[in-house]
Amino acid sequence: MSKNYYLLFNSTIYRSTYTNGFNKKEWSTIFDGRYLFNLASGYELPLKKGWTLFADIKGSLAGGTRYTPVLEDRSRLSTGWCTTIHALMNYKYVTISELTCE
Numbered sequence: 001m002s003k004n005y006y007l008l009f010n011s012t013i014y015r016s017t018y019t020n021g022f023n024k025k026e027w028s029t030i031f032d033g034r035y036l037f038n039l040a041s042g043y044e045l046p047l048k049k050g051w052t053l054f055a056d057i058k059g060s061l062a063g064g065t066r067y068t069p070v071l072e073d074r075s076r077l078s079t080g081w082c083t084t085i086h087a088l089m090n091y092k093y094v095t096i097s098e099l100t101c102e
Contacts, residue, residue: 004044006056012036033063 016032019025042056 004046006040006042006044008038008040010038030065033065035061035063037061 016029040058045053
């Protein structure tokens with residue numbers, strides 16, 4: 001802190017994956033954003049009797065999440081191939097090569 005101004009920066013780089021029990025293949029989970037950066041900056045104004053007034057701004061930059069988009073139009077028309085899935089997924093965006101229905 002210099003002259004009541006402060007600046008704080010932190011970052012996290014991570015992976016979130018899972019491995020199935022059959023062929024030990026590894027896939028990214030929906031929580032695999034891969035990175036997170038935070039920046040905070042502000043000013044502290046000392047007041048009487050130990051009180052302090054803060055004015056600050058904060059920002060974050062985070063990696064995206066992995067997901068499979070739903071094909072809404074086709075889902076409304078289809079009776080489906082699986083009774084436990086109520087929506088058709090756009091499988092060209094799926095990161096796994098095998099899908100099962102239980």
